[in-house]
Amino acid sequence: MTTYLGMPAGPPTAPRGVGHLRGSEPFPVAARRALADSQLRRNLGNATATIRAKRAAAVAELPDWEQLREAGRAIKAETMRRLDTHLLRLEAEVQARGGTVHWARDAAEANQIVTRLVRATGADSAVKVKSMVTDEIGLNDALAAAGITAYETDLAELIVQLGHDRPSHFLVPAIHRNRAEIREIFLREMADVDPALTDNPPALAEAARLHLRKIFLSARVGISGVNFAIAETGTLSVVESEGNGRMCLTLPQTLITVMGIEKVIPSWRDLGVFLQLLPRSSTAERMNPYTSMWTGVTPGDGPQEFHLVLVDNGRTAALADETGRQALHCIRCSACLNVCPVYERTGGHAYGSVYPGPIGAVLSPLLTGVEDNASLPYASSLCGACYDACPVKIDIPSLLVYLRARHVEEHREEHRVPSPEAVTMAAASWVMADPRRYAAAQRAGRSGRALSRGGRIRALPPPLSAWTRARDAPAPPARTFRQWWRESGRDRS
Amino acid sequence: MVARVRPGPVVTPRDEVLARIRAALGGDGAAAPEAPPAAYRTSGDLHGEPLLDLLAERLAHYRASVRRSSPAGVGAAIAAALAERGARRVVVPEGLDLPPLPGVDTVIDHGLSPQDLDALDGVITGASVAIAQTGTIVLDGSPDQGRRAITLVPDYHLCVVHADQVVELVPEAVGRLEPRAGRPLTWISGPSATSDIELSRVEGVHGPRTLEVILVGSLLRDAPSGPG
Numbered sequence: 001m002t003t004y005l006g007m008p009a010g011p012p013t014a015p016r017g018v019g020h021l022r023g024s025e026p027f028p029v030a031a032r033r034a035l036a037d038s039q040l041r042r043n044l045g046n047a048t049a050t051i052r053a054k055r056a057a058a059v060a061e062l063p064d065w066e067q068l069r070e071a072g073r074a075i076k077a078e079t080m081r082r083l084d085t086h087l088l089r090l091e092a093e094v095q096a097r098g099g100t101v102h103w104a105r106d107a108a109e110a111n112q113i114v115t116r117l118v119r120a121t122g123a124d125s126a127v128k129v130k131s132m133v134t135d136e137i138g139l140n141d142a143l144a145a146a147g148i149t150a151y152e153t154d155l156a157e158l159i160v161q162l163g164h165d166r167p168s169h170f171l172v173p174a175i176h177r178n179r180a181e182i183r184e185i186f187l188r189e190m191a192d193v194d195p196a197l198t199d200n201p202p203a204l205a206e207a208a209r210l211h212l213r214k215i216f217l218s219a220r221v222g223i224s225g226v227n228f229a230i231a232e233t234g235t236l237s238v239v240e241s242e243g244n245g246r247m248c249l250t251l252p253q254t255l256i257t258v259m260g261i262e263k264v265i266p267s268w269r270d271l272g273v274f275l276q277l278l279p280r281s282s283t284a285e286r287m288n289p290y291t292s293m294w295t296g297v298t299p300g301d302g303p304q305e306f307h308l309v310l311v312d313n314g315r316t317a318a319l320a321d322e323t324g325r326q327a328l329h330c331i332r333c334s335a336c337l338n339v340c341p342v343y344e345r346t347g348g349h350a351y352g353s354v355y356p357g358p359i360g361a362v363l364s365p366l367l368t369g370v371e372d373n374a375s376l377p378y379a380s381s382l383c384g385a386c387y388d389a390c391p392v393k394i395d396i397p398s399l400l401v402y403l404r405a406r407h408v409e410e411h412r413e414e415h416r417v418p419s420p421e422a423v424t425m426a427a428a429s430w431v432m433a434d435p436r437r438y439a440a441a442q443r444a445g446r447s448g449r450a451l452s453r454g455g456r457i458r459a460l461p462p463p464l465s466a467w468t469r470a471r472d473a474p475a476p477p478a479r480t481f482r483q484w485w486r487e488s489g490r491d492r493s
Numbered sequence: 494m495v496a497r498v499r500p501g502p503v504v505t506p507r508d509e510v511l512a513r514i515r516a517a518l519g520g521d522g523a524a525a526p527e528a529p530p531a532a533y534r535t536s537g538d539l540h541g542e543p544l545l546d547l548l549a550e551r552l553a554h555y556r557a558s559v560r561r562s563s564p565a566g567v568g569a570a571i572a573a574a575l576a577e578r579g580a581r582r583v584v585v586p587e588g589l590d591l592p593p594l595p596g597v598d599t600v601i602d603h604g605l606s607p608q609d610l611d612a613l614d615g616v617i618t619g620a621s622v623a624i625a626q627t628g629t630i631v632l633d634g635s636p637d638q639g640r641r642a643i644t645l646v647p648d649y650h651l652c653v654v655h656a657d658q659v660v661e662l663v664p665e666a667v668g669r670l671e672p673r674a675g676r677p678l679t680w681i682s683g684p685s686a687t688s689d690i691e692l693s694r695v696e697g698v699h700g701p702r703t704l705e706v707i708l709v710g711s712l713l714r715d716a717p718s719g720p721g
Contacts, residue, residue, distance in 0.1 A: 046691060047692040088511075153699075234675075241685070247645065268671050268674050287628065298677050
C-alpha cells in the first residue's frame with residue numbers, strides 16, 4: 001500500500017490549467033449546494049432508480065455474468081501489464097490500413113494536434129460524437145479559441161452544450177435535467193425549433209433530429225472518442241444509441257479520433273466479453289442500438305482521411321501506482337454512478353471533474369495527483385455497491401480507502417505540518433495502544449452524554465464539530481464495555 | 494507533480510509516452526502475456542427453429558418489425574414490406590440479388606451523396622451475422638450490404654437475414670466476424686433510440702427510425718407473419 005513512497009518521481013500527472021479534471025471547490029462545499037437543490041435531487045432520484053431496476057434485470061438474464069466480469073477484469077489487467085506492446089501493435093495496424101497515429105503527452109498537446117488537423121482541412125466546424133476524453137481535455141474550448149465550432153451531436157451532450165452547462169454523468173451528461181427543463185433549453189437555444197414543442201420525450205428527440213440533420217449531411221470533419229481499440233487488428237469501435245455516432249463516423253471526409261491510452265484491448269475476441277458487459281451495465285439493454293467498428297480507411301466507404309490521437313494526460317501516473325492502476329480498467333459504463341447513494345444525492349457536478357461518482361472519485365485524483373482532488377476519496381460511504389455493480393470488478397471501495405491513506409501520507413511528507421486527519425489517526429492510535437489511556441478516554445467520552453438528546457449528539461464542540469456538521473454522533477453509553485466487564489466479572493465471582 | 498526523472502533520452506511525444514509507460518510498469522512489462530479466462534459461454538444451445546424464434550422475439554422487443562419467409566417467398570415478403578411502408582424509391586447495394594419488384598424504383602448505389610440518400614424512401618440490404626440473444630444484426634460492407642451511409646441516412650431499413658447467418662451468442666458472432674475484422678462493421682439492434690431523457694428509452698433519433706427484418710428459413714409455417 002505504500003509502493004508510491006520512496007520511488008523516484010514517476011510519470012507526470014495531468015497538468016493544471018487545461019481541461020476539466022479539477023473542480024473549483026472541494027466536494028463537501030459543492031455537495032452541500034447540490035443537496036439544497038430539490039429539483040436536482042428529484043431528477044437524479046427518478047433517473048437512477050429507473051436504470052437500477054433495469055440493469056438488475058439485464059444482468060440477471062445472463063447465467064455467466066460473473067464469468068464475464070472476471071474475463072473483463074483479466075483482459076484489462078493483461079492490457080495494463082503490457083500497455084506499451086499493445087499500443088505499438090495498435091499503431092502499426094492503424095497505419096498499415098491508411099490511418100495516421102499521433103501521440104499526446106497531455107491535454108494541451110492533444111488539443112493542439114486536433115486543432116491543427118481540423119485547420120488543415122480548411123473547415124471551420126466539426127461534428128462530435130460524445131466522448132469523455134475530449135471533455136476531459138477541454139477540446140471544445142480549445143477549438144472555439146481557434147475559431148472552430150464543435151457541434152455536440154449526442155442528445156444529452158447537445159442539451160448540456162445548448163444549456164451552457166457541464167456534463168454530470170458518463171452516459172447521460174444531462175441526467176440532472178428533466179423533460180420540462182430540456183424543453184425550455186430547446187425553445188430558448190434552437191433557432192429553428194417549433195414553438196409548439198412539448199416536453200414529450202419523442203417530441204424532444206425529434207427536435208434534436210431536425211436541428212442536427214443539415215449539419216450532419218454537410219459535415220466535413222468528425223471528431224470521436226473510442227470505446228474499445230483492438231491492438232491485434234487496429235479496429236476502433238464506438239458504442240452508441242442514436243445514430244449520431246454513425247453520422248459523425250461515416251459522412252465526413254475526415255475523422256479525428258481521440259483516445260486515452262488505456263482504451264486499447266489486446267485481441268479481437270475480447271469484444272465478445274466487452275460487448276456483453278458494457279450495454280447491460282450502462283443502458284441496461286441486451287445490446288445498444290448501434291456499434292460502429294472501423295479499421296483505418298476503407299476506400300469508397302466513410303472518411304478517406306483518418307487520424308488517431310493517443311492521449312496520456314496523467315494515465316501513466318495512474319499506471320505507476322500499482323494499487324491505483326486498476327482504475328484504468330474502467331469502461332465508462334456508469335453503473336457505479338447509478339447505484340451510488342452519494343452520487344444519487346449530489347449529482348455529478350459536485351465532483352468537479354468530468355469523471356464523477358465512485359469511479360471518478362478514484363480516477364480523478366490518480367490522474368491529477370491526490371493533492372489536486374484531495375476531497376474526492378472521502379466522497380463515499382464505502383457501502384460497496386459500486387464494486388458489486390462494476391462490470392470489470394474494479395475494487396473501488398478499497399481504492400477509496402487507499403487514496404485516503406495516500407493523501408494523508410503525501411500530506412505528511414510534503415508539508416511536515418500534519419493534516420487534521422493525520423493528527424486524529426495518530427491520536428487514536430496512541431490512545432488505543434494503551435489500556436489505561438483508552439479507559440481514561442472512554443470515561444472522558446461518557447461526559448458526551450451531557451450533549452445528547454434522544455440518544456444522538458447533533459453538535460459536538462470544535463474541532464469535532466466538523467464531524468457532526470454532516471451527521472449525528474451516537475451518545476456514549478452510561479457504562480463503557482470495559483466497566484461493564486469489570487463489574488459483571490465481580491458479579492460472577 | 495512535475496517529472497523530475499525522465500528515463501532515457503526523450504525525443505518525441507511518442508517516445509516519451511512509451512518511456513513513461515515502461516517506467517510505470519517497471520519489470521512488469523516484460524511479463525509473458527496471460528491468456529484471459531474464457532469460462533463464459535462461447536457457444537449457444539439453440540439451433541433451427543427455436544434459434545430463429547428467439548431472434549424474432551428479441552428483434553421485436555426493440556421495436557424492429559419482423560417477417561418470416563421461406564427462401565422461395567423472399568421476393569413476396571420484400572414487396573409486401575415495401576408496400577405497407579409506402580416506399581417507392583429505395584436504394585440497394587450493387588451486390589444484392591433482388592427479384593423484380595413491380596412498382597418500386599430501386600436505385601443502385603454508386604456513391605450517392607448524403608443529400609441524395611436523404612431524398613429516398615428507404616434501403617434494402619442483406620446482413621453478415623445476426624445474434625439471437627441480443628436481437629442484433631451485423632453489416633460488414635459486403636457487396637450485398639453496401640457502404641455504411643446507405644443504411645444510415647434513409648429513414649427506413651429493410652434487412653434480409655438468412656437462417657444460416659444466425660448465431661445465439663455475442664461471442665459466436667465475434668468469432669464469425671474475425672476474418673472480416675478489417676472491414677467497417679455496423680452492429681444494429683433495433684431502430685435508432687436514445688435514453689438521454691430521464692434514462693428512459695425513446696425510439697427514433699438520427700439513424701433509421703424504422704427497422705424491418707425479413708428472416709429467411711425453411712419454415713414450418715410459410716405465410717409472412719406480418720410486423721412483429
